[in-house]
Amino acid sequence: SMPPYNSTGTFESEIVEYGFIIENDEGQVIDEETALVKINDKNGVSDRTLDFLKLKKEDFKKAATTLEFYNVLKDALEKYNPIIMVWGLNDIQMLNKFYEINNFEPLTDRGSFINLMQLLKNYYGLKSDVGLFKALEYFDNTFDKEQVHDALTDASITSMVFHYFKDHANKK
Numbered sequence: 001s002m003p004p005y006n007s008t009g010t011f012e013s014e015i016v017e018y019g020f021i022i023e024n025d026e027g028q029v030i031d032e033e034t035a036l037v038k039i040n041d042k043n044g045v046s047d048r049t050l051d052f053l054k055l056k057k058e059d060f061k062k063a064a065t066t067l068e069f070y071n072v073l074k075d076a077l078e079k080y081n082p083i084i085m086v087w088g089l090n091d092i093q094m095l096n097k098f099y100e101i102n103n104f105e106p107l108t109d110r111g112s113f114i115n116l117m118q119l120l121k122n123y124y125g126l127k128s129d130v131g132l133f134k135a136l137e138y139f140d141n142t143f144d145k146e147q148v149h150d151a152l153t154d155a156s157i158t159s160m161v162f163h164y165f166k167d168h169a170n171k172k
Helices: 047-053 066-080 090-101 116-124 132-139 151-171
Strands: 017-023 029-036 084-086 113-115
Touching: 017 066, 017 151, 029 066, 029 151, 066 090, 084 090, 084 151, 090 113, 113 116, 116 132, 116 151, 132 151
Parallel strands: 084 113
Antiparallel strands: 017 029
C-alpha cells in the first residue's frame, strides 16, 4: 500500500495483493495463487494505491483477510518447501512487516529467498538496480507489453527472467 495523497501523518505500508507461481524442478507450473488482501488500516486502501494498481475500493470487498493470506502462504510452504524467488528486497521486507503488524509467527527467514535482481547485478557486474520489466526486455527484446502492477504478473515475469538468466548462464 502507499500513503494517501498529501499524507502528513505516520503511515505503515501493508500487503494489499499477493501472487505466486510454484514450479517443479523442470520449470513446469504446478500451482499458482493470487488475491487482494484486506489491510488493517481503518481507512482502507488509499486512493493513491487504488490509482497505482488501477483498482476500485469495491475490488477489496471480497479480498482475503490477512489470516487467509497467511494460511495460503503457510500451506504452500509446507506442501512444496520452495525457494522463494523475489525481485529486490521489497517483498522480503514487506513480508517481515506483515508478520510483525499482524502478530503472526514468521513462516520465512532471509534464507528462504533468492533476490534475483541482486543475482543478475552480481553476475553482470551492474552498479545500479534494474527494473523487472527492463530485465525481461534485456533477454527478450520482442517483449513490449506495458508494465502493469499486478502481483501474479510480476511473479510470472520474475519466472521468465529466471529461466532466461539460467539458460544464458548455463550456455557460458
